[in-house]
Amino acid sequence: MSQANEAMESDERVKSISPLRKALIRPELGGMCGTVIVFVLFIIFAGDSGMFNPQGVMNWSQVSAQFMIIAVGACLLMIAGEFDLSVGSMIGFASMIMAIFATTFGWPMWLAILVTFAITISLGAVNGLIVVRTGLPSFIVTLAFLFILRGFAIFLPYAFEGKSNIGGIKEIAEGDWLASVFGGKIFKGFFQWLGDNDLIATFTRGTKAGQPVIEGIPMLIVWALALIFIGHFILTRTKFGNWIFAAGGDSEAARNSGVPVDRVKILLFMFTAFCATVLATIQVMEFSSADAGRGLLKEFEAIIAVVIGGALLTGGYGSVLGAALGALIFGVVQQGLFFAGVESSLFRVFLGVILLGAVILNTYIRRIITGER
Amino acid sequence: MSSDIKPLIQMKNIEKHFGRVIALAGVSVDIYPGECHCLLGDNGAGKSTFIKTMSGVHKPTKGDILFEEKPMHFADPRDAINAGIATVHQHLAMIPLMSVSRNFFMGNEPQKSFGPLKIFDHAHANEVTMAEMRKMGINLRGPDQAVGTLSGGERQTVAIARAVHFGAKVLILDEPTSALGVRQTANVLATIDKVRKQGVAVVFITHNVRHAMAVGDRFTVLNRGKTLGTATRGNVSPAELQDMMAGGQELASLDGMMEGTV
Numbered sequence: 188m189s190q191a192n193e194a195m196e197s198d199e200r201v202k203s204i205s206p207l208r209k210a211l212i213r214p215e216l217g218g219m220c221g222t223v224i225v226f227v228l229f230i231i232f233a234g235d236s237g238m239f240n241p242q243g244v245m246n247w248s249q250v251s252a253q254f255m256i257i258a259v260g261a262c263l264l265m266i267a268g269e270f271d272l273s274v275g276s277m278i279g280f281a282s283m284i285m286a287i288f289a290t291t292f293g294w295p296m297w298l299a300i301l302v303t304f305a306i307t308i309s310l311g312a313v314n315g316l317i318v319v320r321t322g323l324p325s326f327i328v329t330l331a332f333l334f335i336l337r338g339f340a341i342f343l344p345y346a347f348e349g350k351s352n353i354g355g356i357k358e359i360a361e362g363d364w365l366a367s368v369f370g371g372k373i374f375k376g377f378f379q380w381l382g383d384n385d386l387i388a389t390f391t392r393g394t395k396a397g398q399p400v401i402e403g404i405p406m407l408i409v410w411a412l413a414l415i416f417i418g419h420f421i422l423t424r425t426k427f428g429n430w431i432f433a434a435g436g437d438s439e440a441a442r443n444s445g446v447p448v449d450r451v452k453i454l455l456f457m458f459t460a461f462c463a464t465v466l467a468t469i470q471v472m473e474f475s476s477a478d479a480g481r482g483l484l485k486e487f488e489a490i491i492a493v494v495i496g497g498a499l500l501t502g503g504y505g506s507v508l509g510a511a512l513g514a515l516i517f518g519v520v521q522q523g524l525f526f527a528g529v530e531s532s533l534f535r536v537f538l539g540v541i542l543l544g545a546v547i548l549n550t551y552i553r554r555i556i557t558g559e560r
Numbered sequence: 561m562s563s564d565i566k567p568l569i570q571m572k573n574i575e576k577h578f579g580r581v582i583a584l585a586g587v588s589v590d591i592y593p594g595e596c597h598c599l600l601g602d603n604g605a606g607k608s609t610f611i612k613t614m615s616g617v618h619k620p621t622k623g624d625i626l627f628e629e630k631p632m633h634f635a636d637p638r639d640a641i642n643a644g645i646a647t648v649h650q651h652l653a654m655i656p657l658m659s660v661s662r663n664f665f666m667g668n669e670p671q672k673s674f675g676p677l678k679i680f681d682h683a684h685a686n687e688v689t690m691a692e693m694r695k696m697g698i699n700l701r702g703p704d705q706a707v708g709t710l711s712g713g714e715r716q717t718v719a720i721a722r723a724v725h726f727g728a729k730v731l732i733l734d735e736p737t738s739a740l741g742v743r744q745t746a747n748v749l750a751t752i753d754k755v756r757k758q759g760v761a762v763v764f765i766t767h768n769v770r771h772a773m774a775v776g777d778r779f780t781v782l783n784r785g786k787t788l789g790t791a792t793r794g795n796v797s798p799a800e801l802q803d804m805m806a807g808g809q810e811l812a813s814l815d816g817m818m819e820g821t822v
Contacts, residue, residue, distance in 0.1 A: 424680055443649060499657075
């Protein structure tokens with residue numbers, strides 16, 4: 188057993204890791220720090236602007252929730268080592284075909300929604316299949332789909348209706364069981380009770396007098412929280428989650444160990460398309476319309492949220508919770524600058540700075556984990 | 561090897577052609593349980609082709625492979641792994657960013673029920689990983705330590721321990737020591753010795769005669785797709801092996817200069 192003793196001795200050379208350093212290598216760390224900083228800043232500079240009263244909170248929560256929904260899909264895909272640049276165009280395309288099915292074709296809303304999901308998830312599978320079969324970078328393949336899908340999102344409404352915007356969805360969706368899963372609000376009774384007991388403000392004038400300023404929790408937020416929970420659970424607690432890390436960490440090594448890398452990647456492209464379509468459906472319900480320009484630049488916003496959340500662009504490392512925090516930072520800052528009365532174009536400056544900071548921090552964290560110098 | 565022990569794998573007159581290139585021209589080798597069979601050869605001698613044939617990646621053009629005395633027909637490497645033939649590759653099947661425990665069970669994740677769902681049994685995985693690593697003489701800081709923080713030798717050891725844990729009867733090691741320092745090499749050779757004593761057949765591919773002599777029971781030298789016979793420990797000197805690997809040519813003249821230290 189002399190070898191074992193040797194190993195014991197050599198173990199002394201492994202420096203014990205300090206708790207601080209250990210905390211540092213959690214992927215969510217950047218997101219947590221960022222969230223705290225952002226909230227402290229806005230409480231100082233916009234604390235009295237109404238940003239933190241119930242309506243203000245609802246405002247930035249909803250904006251953040253939109254980012255969160257697409258960030259969950261983008262996060263899992265990025266950890267598996269791939270990108271999807273077609274997310275934004277997918278949102279535009281999905282909302283457009285859904286609106287055309289419901290208006291031009293006159294289908295019931297639930298059918299329009301289901302068929303749209305079937306089409307977009309298939310397109311996600313096509314994205315994945317092309318990437319896996321050709322071995323081309325997903326960056327290029329999905330960039331092609333960014334243009335293809337946006338092109339169709341603009342072309343289709345012109346071809347069918349001769350305009351770029353299709354409206355009147357609300358009337359079709361009225362009372363539809365599936366539409367309410369995307370467009371409704373929950374806990375209305377609870378908020379009415381809060382309003383009745385003066386725990387939150389109520390409208391004092393107009394047709395809504397007596398109703399609470401917040402009617403209920405929009406399904407947008409419910410979807411965001413549910414997707415975060417499911418994504419986090421799958422990634423950290425299941426076999427498939429281990430496969431996601433493995434596929435992104437080193438796909439060849441994963442294959443050698445019997446991980447079905449191709450299947451994992453294709454499924455995640457489909458999941459990303461699913462998330463994009465969820466957001467598209469929610470927007471169609473909320474605005475009662477579809478617009479060819481919807482979802483513009485959303486793919487980059489999703490990727491930025493994921494990177495702020497600690498995921499590595501090269502794959503193999505990241506966290507859904509981190510991505511959710513990244514999306515929260517995104518939403519809070521975008522709306523917070525408005526509340527604080529700052530010129531909104533500065534939002535982009537902030538975005539660039541925080542993205543750069545996050546990437547540098549992530550690279551440093553990666554070095555700690557892998558022991559590279 | 562005594563005659564009452566049955567060979568695990570018998571490779572008989574294996575030939576493998578890639579188009580017009582003859583990579584293997586009639587190689588015969590027997591692998592017995594509990595032995596460390598060293599496969600020596602210079603670059604391009606056909607070592608890699610030979611082990612890929614053994615592990616089901618390539619089908620031989622001619623010749624028979626018997627596994628546990630039955631003709632072997634593996635459709636793909638997965639079949640070979642299930643039958644108990646595991647390969648630890650030169651470029652490891654380890655993912656630096658993932659924890660040792662997640663790596664150890666990659667592709668073989670233990671699951672437990674969680675309501676209607678099946679979830680990754682992290683507690684079990686961590687426990688087994690720590691125990692297996694201790695057995696191999698590696699003390700981890702914890703099962704969540706990333707593989708990237710391990711040395712090259714320790715990574716090899718994790719890969720070997722993993723293969724053995726998942727029931728490998730034959731362990732094919734493709735140049736496990738070629739990129740390692742002296743101390744790490746010693747650790748890997750010690751691991752090979754432990755595994756062999758558990759009754760696993762080890763096929764150790766190397767072009768370093770000293771590493772082979774340190775743990776090998778039998779030695780087969782490949783040269784230009786042919787075997788020059790199998791020698792037993794004690795019946796062959798390092799210089800002879802070296803000579804056979806080089807085909808008895810160039811190195812002979814250098815021998816005086818290098819004093820057999822190659």
